[in-house]
Amino acid sequence: MEKVLEVKDLVVRYETDDGIVHAINGLSFSIDKERTLGLVGETGAGKTTAALSILNLVPDPPGVIAGGSIILDGKDVLSMGEKELERMRGNDVAMIFQDPMTALNPVIPVGQQIAESLEIHEGLSREEAMEKAKQMLEQVGISASRAYDYPHQLSGGMKQRVVIAIALACQPSLLIADEPTTALDVTIQAQVLSLMKGLIDNSHMSMLLITHDLGVVAEVCDDVAVMYAGRIVEIGSADDIFNHTLHPYTEGLFDSLPNLKARGEDLIPIKGLMPDPMHLPQGCSFHPRCPYATEACKTREPELKKAEGSHYVACIRYNESSFCLRRDKDAR
Amino acid sequence: MSKTRKTIILEGEEIEIYKGRSMAQETWRRLKRNKGAMIGIIFLVALMLATTVASFVYDYDKDIIAMSKDRFMPPSKDHILGTDNMGRDIFARVLYGAKYSLVISLGSTAIGLAVGLFLGALAGYYGGLIDNIVMRVTDIFYSIPYIMIAVVVVSMLGTSTMNLLLAMALGTFSNFARIGRASVMTVRDQEFIEAGRAIGLPTWKTIVKHVLPNCLSPIIVQTTLKVGSNIISASSLSFLGVGVTPPTPEWGAMLSDGRSYIRSSGWMCLFPGLAIMFTVLALNLLGDGLRDAMDPKLKR
Amino acid sequence: MPDSNTLLEVRDLTKFFDTPKGKLHAVDGVSFKLERGKTLGIVGESGCGKSTTGRTILKLIEPTSGQIIFNGEDITNYSVRHMRRFRTQMQMIFQDPFSSLDPRQSIMQLISEPIREHKICTTSAEIAKRTLSLMDTVGLARRFLNSYPHELDGGRRQRIGIARALAVNPQLIVCDEPVSALDVSIQAQILNLLRQLQRDIGLTYVFITHDLSVVRYFSDDVAVMYLGQMVEKASSDNLFANPVHPYTKALLSAIPLPIVGKDKPVRKLITGEVTSPVNLPDRCRFFSRCDMCLEKCSSACNPTLAEIEPKHFVACHLIDKEKKDVQ
Numbered sequence: 001m002e003k004v005l006e007v008k009d010l011v012v013r014y015e016t017d018d019g020i021v022h023a024i025n026g027l028s029f030s031i032d033k034e035r036t037l038g039l040v041g042e043t044g045a046g047k048t049t050a051a052l053s054i055l056n057l058v059p060d061p062p063g064v065i066a067g068g069s070i071i072l073d074g075k076d077v078l079s080m081g082e083k084e085l086e087r088m089r090g091n092d093v094a095m096i097f098q099d100p101m102t103a104l105n106p107v108i109p110v111g112q113q114i115a116e117s118l119e120i121h122e123g124l125s126r127e128e129a130m131e132k133a134k135q136m137l138e139q140v141g142i143s144a145s146r147a148y149d150y151p152h153q154l155s156g157g158m159k160q161r162v163v164i165a166i167a168l169a170c171q172p173s174l175l176i177a178d179e180p181t182t183a184l185d186v187t188i189q190a191q192v193l194s195l196m197k198g199l200i201d202n203s204h205m206s207m208l209l210i211t212h213d214l215g216v217v218a219e220v221c222d223d224v225a226v227m228y229a230g231r232i233v234e235i236g237s238a239d240d241i242f243n244h245t246l247h248p249y250t251e252g253l254f255d256s257l258p259n260l261k262a263r264g265e266d267l268i269p270i271k272g273l274m275p276d277p278m279h280l281p282q283g284c285s286f287h288p289r290c291p292y293a294t295e296a297c298k299t300r301e302p303e304l305k306k307a308e309g310s311h312y313v314a315c316i317r318y319n320e321s322s323f324c325l326r327r328d329k330d331a332r
Numbered sequence: 333m334s335k336t337r338k339t340i341i342l343e344g345e346e347i348e349i350y351k352g353r354s355m356a357q358e359t360w361r362r363l364k365r366n367k368g369a370m371i372g373i374i375f376l377v378a379l380m381l382a383t384t385v386a387s388f389v390y391d392y393d394k395d396i397i398a399m400s401k402d403r404f405m406p407p408s409k410d411h412i413l414g415t416d417n418m419g420r421d422i423f424a425r426v427l428y429g430a431k432y433s434l435v436i437s438l439g440s441t442a443i444g445l446a447v448g449l450f451l452g453a454l455a456g457y458y459g460g461l462i463d464n465i466v467m468r469v470t471d472i473f474y475s476i477p478y479i480m481i482a483v484v485v486v487s488m489l490g491t492s493t494m495n496l497l498l499a500m501a502l503g504t505f506s507n508f509a510r511i512g513r514a515s516v517m518t519v520r521d522q523e524f525i526e527a528g529r530a531i532g533l534p535t536w537k538t539i540v541k542h543v544l545p546n547c548l549s550p551i552i553v554q555t556t557l558k559v560g561s562n563i564i565s566a567s568s569l570s571f572l573g574v575g576v577t578p579p580t581p582e583w584g585a586m587l588s589d590g591r592s593y594i595r596s597s598g599w600m601c602l603f604p605g606l607a608i609m610f611t612v613l614a615l616n617l618l619g620d621g622l623r624d625a626m627d628p629k630l631k632r
Numbered sequence: 633m634p635d636s637n638t639l640l641e642v643r644d645l646t647k648f649f650d651t652p653k654g655k656l657h658a659v660d661g662v663s664f665k666l667e668r669g670k671t672l673g674i675v676g677e678s679g680c681g682k683s684t685t686g687r688t689i690l691k692l693i694e695p696t697s698g699q700i701i702f703n704g705e706d707i708t709n710y711s712v713r714h715m716r717r718f719r720t721q722m723q724m725i726f727q728d729p730f731s732s733l734d735p736r737q738s739i740m741q742l743i744s745e746p747i748r749e750h751k752i753c754t755t756s757a758e759i760a761k762r763t764l765s766l767m768d769t770v771g772l773a774r775r776f777l778n779s780y781p782h783e784l785d786g787g788r789r790q791r792i793g794i795a796r797a798l799a800v801n802p803q804l805i806v807c808d809e810p811v812s813a814l815d816v817s818i819q820a821q822i823l824n825l826l827r828q829l830q831r832d833i834g835l836t837y838v839f840i841t842h843d844l845s846v847v848r849y850f851s852d853d854v855a856v857m858y859l860g861q862m863v864e865k866a867s868s869d870n871l872f873a874n875p876v877h878p879y880t881k882a883l884l885s886a887i888p889l890p891i892v893g894k895d896k897p898v899r900k901l902i903t904g905e906v907t908s909p910v911n912l913p914d915r916c917r918f919f920s921r922c923d924m925c926l927e928k929c930s931s932a933c934n935p936t937l938a939e940i941e942p943k944h945f946v947a948c949h950l951i952d953k954e955k956k957d958v959q
Contacts, residue, residue: 017365042815043786155905185677185842190886190901212815215888218896242892256820257890258849266827267849269820273785352779355736523732529692531746531796532719545736 004174004206006030010068012049019278023049025230036207038221044274046230047210051176056085091121094167098179100159104151110162111147114169121170136165157188175207193219226250229275229285236311246313248290251325292317362625369621372614383430390424397579404597414599426607429581437562439497444504445555452512457520470506478503486574496575500562511554515547549626553619560615567608583608639836640666645698647688654911658684660860671837673851675844679906681860682840686806690722691715720750723797727809729789733781740777742792746799766795787818806838844887848872856880859909859917866944876946878924
């Protein structure tokens with residue numbers, strides 16, 4: 001299948017006064033055309049840095065993209081000039097941020113904000129752009145008559161819809177959504193998610209959805225990548241990840257979720273904390289928290305290896321024939 | 333994160349703990365890395381030492397204000413910064429005069445800070461009518477140029493160092509009232525103030541223990557910068573003749589003295605001018621450094 | 633009916649705020665009873681008044697009307713000074729572990745503050761001892777004694793907040809979204825800690841959250857709030873198995889479940905957004921978003937809570953209809 005985005009061996013560091021923060025350490029994944037990839041991980045896993053790298057927007061200093069390649073629609077993002085990058089952002093890739101309150105300019109009517117990006121990227125006249133902007137608003141479920149409203153006149157859910165309209169206005173081939181519904185209430189989150197899913201399917205776009213919420217991933221994504229300490233530990237189709245979990249960290253995430261548990265039963269949290277990205281542990285960076293860790297895990301860095309079909313896992317114990325996660329044992 | 337460990341003995345039990353770094357320690361650590369701020373601190377400390385030494389070494393009547401026949405001497409071995417129109421040694425006067433500039437600016441800033449902060453904190457914490465009254469009074473003072481206030485005060489009370497200090501404090505306090513109010517209002521709405529109430533802390537304890545310490549950063553920065561600008565104000569007022577009276581070796585007054593001879597004996601203006609410039613520069617460097625060091629956004 | 637087993641009773645609690653646009657109904661006639669050692673979960677979306685309810689119970693906000701009866705004592709009209717003694721019995725855990733701790737105090741100072749304030753211990757050796765034992769209780773390593781909040785991560789900070797609340801040996805703790813700012817793996821650690829504390833010292837919780845899955849896991853009883861009112865209240869198992877109010881149904885259906893494949897239930901979405909809680913008309917507050925409206929919903933007054941089965945309360949005109957249908 002045709003790949004929209006291919007990230008290979010990406011390494012990003014933040015060089016601060018206090019030391020070097022290893023945000024991304026050899027990240028590789030790709031997104032096929034018309035697919036949605038969910039990038040899951042906890043705070044500090046490097047999810048947002050990964051998204052910013054794709055747009056070549058990592059703040060520099062202190063951020064340094066130290067290696068790897070990012071191929072978007074056949075072109076290498078990391079070797080593009082400033083002009084090319086500007087054309088790419090918005091035209092080929094658009095990004096939705098977590099907080100709809102700060103993503104909109106408070107002194108410009110929302111319709112005009114959508115129209116502006118159409119004028120710049122599509123070269124439409126002012127009237128045409130405004131007309132199209134109103135259509136876009138209708139598409140995201142806001143009446144066109146509100147095109148002249150200012151952001152503060154809209155609720156949080158509606159603002160996020162406007163942000164989505166802006167992102168989709170120029171029909172990018174890839175949409176990056178960084179925790180797009182985290183700031184919203186559940187009922188609104190459900191509305192926005194189903195809206196996004198519908199729009200993406202209709203316009204044949206691909207999406208990279210960054211989130212910490214496995215529920216949201218299950219709702220929207222075709223493929224899932226689980227990130228830990230700047231690396232992918234497991235990647236595969238949603239079915240692979242949710243129903244045939246292979247990595248101990250992924251299992252830990254599922255076990256920490258309260259909604260699958262019966263009342264009264266204790267949760268099984270992952271012990272310990274996310275490692276300090278300035279001092280990552282040797283070997284597998286998950287080994288200090290992993291209930292299955294062996295001596296070998298402390299020294300050998302696991303590579304992402306094919307398990308089955310499109311399902312890849314980075315765990316050195318996966319190859320042991322007797323190795324089996326707690327979940328699978330319970331199932332048997 | 334600081335990971336230096338130390339061992340303490342508590343309850344007869346030895347525990348190894350991390351040496352935590354308080355916000356003040358953290359600020360100092362970051363300030364130390366800021367070259368500009370360190371140059372500023374070193375300059376200011378050196379200046380204070382020098383002027384203290386100068387007031388012991390020189391005799392006010394004999395070395396500072398007494399006339400001599402060596403008038404308009406350019407910088408030389410005997411008088412490294414030259415002499416002025418009355419034959420007084422400029423080096424001695426600049427060093428000795430640092431005392432006046434520093435005392436006036438520090439004193440006026442301190443009075444302005446105390447009054448302004450008290451009023452601002454009151455207005456910010458209680459809001460409502462108190463806020464309205466305090467801020468309108470502040471606005472009035474804010475809208476009058478400090479030179480006007482100084483001229484009025486000095487012409488009412490007469491020229492003296494003390495009156496100049498008072499006049500400048502009047503021009504300064506409104507600034508601090510505003511900053512005090514703004515930062516108290518920000519802190520007041522934070523959750524840890526409510527958390528303090530939830531554990532049953534009385535209001536006064538909340539203000540003293542939690543509100544004020546958290547307002548300090550912007551106020552410290554502003555104080556540093558204000559001391560600098562008050563040095564300029566004091567010098568300007570002296571230059572205009574409403575400040576310190578001759579023959580006191582205040583830097584602004586010295587500039588004023590040298591004004592008529594600027595073409596023939598430029599050093600008379602040059603050195604007091606440089607002294608003002610470097611001192612204010614040092615204070616501004618320190619203030620900017622403090623602002624950067626205290627900015628929580630710069631934390632990694 | 634005095635009931636020694638009831639720790640907290642709230643009757644018709646109301647809090648209105650005056651705004652330039654009119655009266656804001658933050659809490660509007662909330663009533664419940666909470667037994668010792670139990671947990672009441674209060675769920676709802678932002679702006680439904682759940683946090684205001686929690687703060688009003690602790691009298692951090694003065695109620696407009698209603699009664700708060702704690703341990704058989706009516707504390708509604710107690711002065712701030714009088715309440716200060718009561719703070720040893722009722723405590724709060726805050727949502728944001730980043731802003732609810734004074735950044736200028738060390739962990740030692742933070743945890744010992746309530747101990748000193750209420751003179752639980754007097755000598756400094758005793759205070760230190762109690763601080764350390766509290767740190768052990770909440771699972772905070774002793775080596776952080778001298779650290780500052782900014783040096784710690786969210787989970788550890790939340791443990792400090794819990795230790796502060798526990799310091800005075802309270803009976804009731806109001807937890808206002810205690811885990812929503814934390815990562816899932818840390819969230820599970822904190823939830824387990826809170827539950828273990830309940831088992832060990834018999835704490836009673838009012839657990840406020842927007843996260844239904846957490847509330848299901850954590851609470852004995854659950855109350856669903858919408859625009860300042862309780863629309864449904866039942867035991868946790870009952871509410872999740874058999875929701876009656878259309879809003880509860882919509883909320884439950886909106887939770888994104890981490891399930892992929894054939895077991896995944898079909899979602900039912902509700903349209904619209906929460907209306908403004910200012911100057912509300914006297915009719916069902918969920919009217920504009922409800923897809924099961926009856927004719928009378930547009931004209932009839934605001935429905936009140938009615939017991940449809942033992943300990944299951946619902947405020948909805950639909951239940952009258954159901955009753956009639958049964959007849």
